[in-house]
Amino acid sequence: MKQRIYLDNAATTHPKPETVYKTADKVLRAGGNAGRGGHSFSRAAAEVVFVARSQAAAFFGIGDSERLVFTANATQALNTALFGLIKPGMTVVTTAVEHNAVVRPLKALERDRGIKVLVTACDEGGRIDLPELERNCKQADIIVATHASNVSGLVFPLKQLAAIAVRYSLPFIVDAAQTAGSELIEFDKLQLAAMVCSGHKNLFGVQGCGLLAVGKNCKIAPLIFGGTGSQSESAEMPDFLPDALESGTQNAAAIATLAAGLEFIDKIGRETIWRHKIKLADYLRSELAAIIGLNIHGATADDERTNVVSCTVNNCDSGEIAWRLDDEYGIAVRPGMHCSPWAHRALGTLQTGTLRFSPGWFNTELEMEQVVEAVRKLSNYQVFK
Numbered sequence: 001m002k003q004r005i006y007l008d009n010a011a012t013t014h015p016k017p018e019t020v021y022k023t024a025d026k027v028l029r030a031g032g033n034a035g036r037g038g039h040s041f042s043r044a045a046a047e048v049v050f051v052a053r054s055q056a057a058a059f060f061g062i063g064d065s066e067r068l069v070f071t072a073n074a075t076q077a078l079n080t081a082l083f084g085l086i087k088p089g090m091t092v093v094t095t096a097v098e099h100n101a102v103v104r105p106l107k108a109l110e111r112d113r114g115i116k117v118l119v120t121a122c123d124e125g126g127r128i129d130l131p132e133l134e135r136n137c138k139q140a141d142i143i144v145a146t147h148a149s150n151v152s153g154l155v156f157p158l159k160q161l162a163a164i165a166v167r168y169s170l171p172f173i174v175d176a177a178q179t180a181g182s183e184l185i186e187f188d189k190l191q192l193a194a195m196v197c198s199g200h201k202n203l204f205g206v207q208g209c210g211l212l213a214v215g216k217n218c219k220i221a222p223l224i225f226g227g228t229g230s231q232s233e234s235a236e237m238p239d240f241l242p243d244a245l246e247s248g249t250q251n252a253a254a255i256a257t258l259a260a261g262l263e264f265i266d267k268i269g270r271e272t273i274w275r276h277k278i279k280l281a282d283y284l285r286s287e288l289a290a291i292i293g294l295n296i297h298g299a300t301a302d303d304e305r306t307n308v309v310s311c312t313v314n315n316c317d318s319g320e321i322a323w324r325l326d327d328e329y330g331i332a333v334r335p336g337m338h339c340s341p342w343a344h345r346a347l348g349t350l351q352t353g354t355l356r357f358s359p360g361w362f363n364t365e366l367e368m369e370q371v372v373e374a375v376r377k378l379s380n381y382q383v384f385k
Helices: 018-030 040-059 075-083 100-112 130-137 156-168 254-269 272-290 317-331 341-347 367-383
Strands: 069-071 091-093 116-120 142-146 172-175 196-197 210-214 294-297 309-313 335-336 354-357
Touching: 018 040, 040 309, 069 075, 069 116, 069 172, 075 091, 075 100, 075 156, 075 172, 075 210, 091 100, 091 317, 091 367, 100 116, 100 142, 100 341, 100 354, 100 367, 116 130, 130 156, 142 156, 254 272, 272 354, 272 367, 309 317, 317 335, 317 354, 317 367
Parallel strands: 091 116, 091 142, 142 172, 172 196
Antiparallel strands: 069 210, 196 210, 294 309, 309 354, 335 354
């Protein structure tokens, strides 16, 4: 059987800790629907959700766990925050490297609610122009920005961004999809209006669970209306969290795996996991850069960075390289736009996309050596054929 090397952890971590798989199986077999019944099955499912909510709130420094809302994914969480906080005619500050999960809702709000979007520029490496962002804030009503780009691998200065938001009394929505679980995020201390992330990336859960943290005294209008298991006699949505933003049946199994993932992080250590991933990514960045015809884009070893390494190979389609890495060497990477065309525009890779490597906790140094050798062989073939 061909060896498999998985290097697409920026999309979803794989493999998961064994406890995550066991937890999903246990909860699925237990049955029950949280908040939908008084029997023992329902109560057990509700306990699973309660424990996970409490653990996640503590992990992100959220004083009141009821302000931690579960969603289907980070995209739903972002839509909830954006459509729930941005009113008609508002001016929104964002950055030139946002994911489509921010870009497309803002475009819809621009069209349907007449909002104005001020896009803060970035340099050719994808670094945010902080002075320009602050100037934009002087004429804005709200900020939405990513904590890290899924294309460049740059981690942006969240404390500085949050301080600017506080200085101008602006609600700040943070997309932490690439950083939650790896970077320290103290939500309440930062005085954020909202933070979103997915459970299946650096938190080691499975797909089907997203998180929306809601700031103190922050009122987000519901995006989805329906059953909550509470105040069922009323035709109006409950006005308290988390119920106000949690309509419909919850994915208890996915939520439970989030709790198992958090326990795994606590056991190994968030910084230990981060250092391992960065060591592997920095090795790739250094060795790949030495290959003739290959160009690294985005973060350098001197930047605050994630485990993402993006590159292009001269005269070569990134999709072809990715396909051949998978087919000939069993190496899984992601080519293309990564759902972030704005980031590619900033980096100058909009026409080509990039080949993205994102090593994880379960990858090894030997695997990285094998990856570099495989890319070297394919790149030499493409450049000199």
